[in-house]
Amino acid sequence: MIHLFFIKLLIEVIMYLAAPRTIFPESCSTLLYSSEGQLLGARIAPDGQWRFPPADTIPDKFVTCLLTYEDKRFYRHPGIDPIAIVRAARLNLTARRVVSGGSTVTMQLARIARGNRNRTLYEKVVETAWALLLETAYSKDKILNLYASHAPFGGNVVGIEAAAWRYFGRNAAELSWAENATLAVLPNSPALIHPGRNREKLKAKRDKLLASLKKSGVLDETTYELACMEPLPEAPVPLPDEAPHLLERLAADAPGTRITTSVRQMLQRQAQAIVNRYARDYSSNYIHNLAALVTDTETGEVLAYAGNVTFRADARKGNQVDIITSPRSTGSILKPFLYAAMLHDGLLLPGTLVSDVPLNINGFTPQNYNKTFYGAVPAHRAIERSLNVPLVRMLSQYNTGRFMSLLKKAGMTTLRFSEEHYGASLILGGAEGTLWDLTGMYASLARTLSHYRPYNGRYNPADIHPLTPFPAHADTPILSVADKRLTDRPLLSAASIWFTFEAMSALNRPEEEADWQQFESMKQVAWKTGTSYGGRDAWAIGTTPRYTVGVWVGNASGEGRPGLTGVGNAAPVLFDLFSLLPGGNWFDMPYDELEPMAVCRLSGHKASAICDQVDTLYMPRSGNGTAVCPYHRLVHLSADGRFRVNSSCESVDRMITRSWFVLPPSQEYYYRNYHIDYAPLPPVKPGCAPEQSRQIELIYPEHNAILYLPKGFSGKPEKFIFKAAHARPDATLYWHLDATYLGETTGNHQIACQADPGKHLLTLIDNFGNQRKILFEVK
Missing domain, CATH: 3.40.710.10 (DD-peptidase/beta-lactamase superfamily)
Known part of the structure; x- marks a missing residue:
């Protein structure tokens, strides 16, 4: 039997020596800290224990309480304390039962590392051997750290930091003398922490430790009396959970660690x-x-x-x-x-005008939020007002x-x-x-x-x-x-x-x-x-x-x-x-990337030679390659300014030539509703030849648009509303769908039309002989 005892002991020692620095393989809780080092949140370890990763340091108050209660000669013994062993043996023999133990903090650390096995003579010898080995592998401060980080503190709470948060809702460094004394006595009797059970015993142990601290001069009389008056902790308190979603996100990549954010x-x-x-x-x-x-x-x-x-x-x-x-x-x-x-x-x-008229891109018809079109808007205004149609363009x-x-x-x-x-x-x-x-x-x-x-x-x-x-x-x-x-x-x-x-x-x-x-x-x-x-x-x-x-x-x-x-x-x-x-x-x-530029006040483009309202503004140098204003044109007017004229109907000396801001008809159709200062071109003087320019623009549908049959409340297809604009307000438009004549419009050019699925040709002819044709498809 003696030989078997020493063989088992030798095996235990060899196993320890094989991996002396992995004595606590258990997983830890995941902790999230703020930039100031404050605990923001924690997640319980996979084994259901609140076990914080070991900290670099232990609060001095806790160390003082722990060593006063458990191991006064900790810094002077090699892992075992012969004086404590002799004292415990004498007390136990006198009482004829175990009333005191001679274990040092190092021996208790060995016992915790071995899973808190039953207290037998063999286990005591193994713990003694482990304690001696631990003292050779670790410094005294490291041993204290390991013990404080892995000692049981009741329930599923392991370690001083977890205990401080679970029982007092604070960092261990912020605990009072009474709170530290409470935690120092718990590993010896962790069941005492449960509310409603053995509260008097726990308080007696704590107060006895506080009395020892007073006797040794650590506490003065006032501090001692105030500490004894502090209540014991009640039910465990929840740990902080101030950034739960961030904790879950980061814990997936670094489980069981301290994460400083x-x-x-x-x-x-x-x-x-x-x-x-x-x-x-x-x-x-x-x-x-x-x-x-x-x-x-x-x-x-x-x-x-x-x-x-x-x-x-x-x-x-x-x-x-x-x-x-x-x-x-x-x-x-x-x-x-x-x-x-x-x-x-x-x-x-920044101020370049962008078209804001109905748009159809392969059946995609974006709308501004208020279902309104503005004809043309400066690019920066489109951003400010978050207009959809200009941004799609x-x-x-x-x-x-x-x-x-x-x-x-x-x-x-x-x-x-x-x-x-x-x-x-x-x-x-x-x-x-x-x-x-x-x-x-x-x-x-x-x-x-x-x-x-x-x-x-x-x-x-x-x-x-x-x-x-x-x-x-x-x-x-x-x-x-x-x-x-x-x-x-x-x-x-x-x-x-x-x-x-x-x-x-x-x-x-x-x-x-x-x-x-x-x-x-x-x-x-x-x-x-x-x-x-x-x-x-x-x-x-x-x-x-x-x-x-x-x-x-x-x-x-x-x-x-x-x-x-x-x-x-x-x-x-x-x-x-x-x-x-x-x-x-x-x-x-950033002036180094800007340069003064003559900009048309109405169009936002670089000013042309005929723009009559020009501002010199700092613009991005990259804008030098943009086109000059395309909207200002020279217009010949009659002497009274009421009509547009040309050489075919007026002598040259009776013409007035001036610059005029002219938008395309479809843009003008909407633009003039929001700009009362917008002046459309005067009508052509009777007898003058019409201008050879684009007179007609389709607002809806556009060329190659894809339209979808609208359904009414009856479930039957509704009619499309086609819309056009003409450069001349007095023009008449004649509408044809494929080979079918739809009708004529004046002023507000829109007409209802029912079109079957398939491809169609829409033709518009004005009373001056100009025409416009587009293709569209109905689905």
Whole structure:
């Protein structure tokens, strides 16, 4: 038997020596910390234990309490304490039962590492051998750390940090003497912690330890008496859960570790409270989910991460879904990127007029939010008012595939389909994006513009990067102008970004954004909203040189709600979040990329020689290649200015020649309704030859349009309403569909027509002999 005893003991020692530093293979809880080192949240270990990963240090108060109670000569013995063993043996023999143990902290650590096996003589010998080996493998402080991190503290609580949070709701370093004394005596009798059981014994043990601390001079009389008056902990308290969606996201990649983030604890609490408050307000309209991001523009660090509402745990409402990483229809949120891209490539100037008349692209007929057309609008106004039709025309000019490539380079990771799949709808929400990507993309634009001056007019490609939930290196020095990492070929130029942000910070908001005036007093922010089709997604993203904030509102299930809009629901959240943040300076104007340019006040194009209202403005240098104003033309008038004339009906000396702003008929048809100062051309003087120019324009349908048969309430096909415009207000139009005469119109040229499925030819002839033909198809 003795030989077997020593053989088993030898095996135990060999097993320990084979892996002396993996004595605790159990998995740990996952912990999330703020940038200030505060615990934001925790997830229980896979084995159901609250076991925090070992900390670097242990609070001094706990060490003092522990060693006073368990092992006074810890720093002087080699792992076993002969004096304590002799004392325990004497007491046990006197009492004829076990009333005291001689185990050191190191021996208790060995016992915990071995799974708290039954206390037998053999186990005691093995623990003694392990203790001696542990003392050779680890320093005294490391042994204390291991013990404090793995000692049982009652129930499923393991380790001093987990115990501090579960029983007192605070970090172990913040505990009082009484609280530390309570925890110091628990590993010896962990069952005493249960409320309603053995409370007197637990308090007696704690107070006895406090008395020992007073006797040794650690506590004075007042501190001792106050400590004894402190109550024992009641039921375990929940651990912090202030960023649950971020914790779930990061824990998937780093389970069982301490994760330090860039999140600021107070800002996180405030942001989550705002999200929860608005969710309660919106619940009356059955809108249940919100998400918000607050980020540092300069570094891309996430300062607050509210992945969804947290005030209720009803999974049917989708609160568990992290909306920040969920792809959702983008609505209008991508429009500023298209505007900036066209400025960057010199395809337009900020005020260039863009056509806003009915449009049909292979059956796709975009509409402005209020179902109104404005004829022609400046490009920057189309961004300010988020007009759909002008932006679709701009995308057609820029090219969808080219725009997709730009978005991917800017950081959009959700464009998984082909150019043909998205088509022109890409700019109106035909693609899905995440709040994470989109907020990061706006932050990259702001970062690029902010760095333009420090980089002496050059660009660092590294400025275009995604957000990060981890602390970044904010003290990275500005590169020298000669640094090879800098380039003169940016993704988007500072000039294009600056004009884009100017449009975004203007106070002219979309029609659906009727409440924008409430934000007028806010700090200057470049902000954009978006609303997806059917009221499923409401977006608002805003940026300044210091901060970029993104907000999404809707239902995680994808259910749309009437009245859900970007400005009505997401923008109030956005500006409440900005109200938490300090202000700062606005972006510097990038003069090195601008130059004075003569611009037509009416068309927004470079002024031609005959433009009579010209402003000299700083414009992007890339706009030098844009066309001059095509809308001003020289017109010959009769001496009284009432008629247009030419040499066939008036002598030259009786003509008045002047510049006239003339839009194409289809644009003029809508434009003049919103511009009372727009003057249409005077009629041609009777007897004069008509001008040989395009007199007739089809507003609806367009050439090669695809039309779909409208159904009425009866289920029968309804008639199409065809619409045209003529350069002369006194013209008469004669309408023909294929070989069938439909009728004539004057003034307001529109006519009802029923067309069967198939291809058709529509012909219009005016009373001057001009004609216009188009093909269209009905499906």
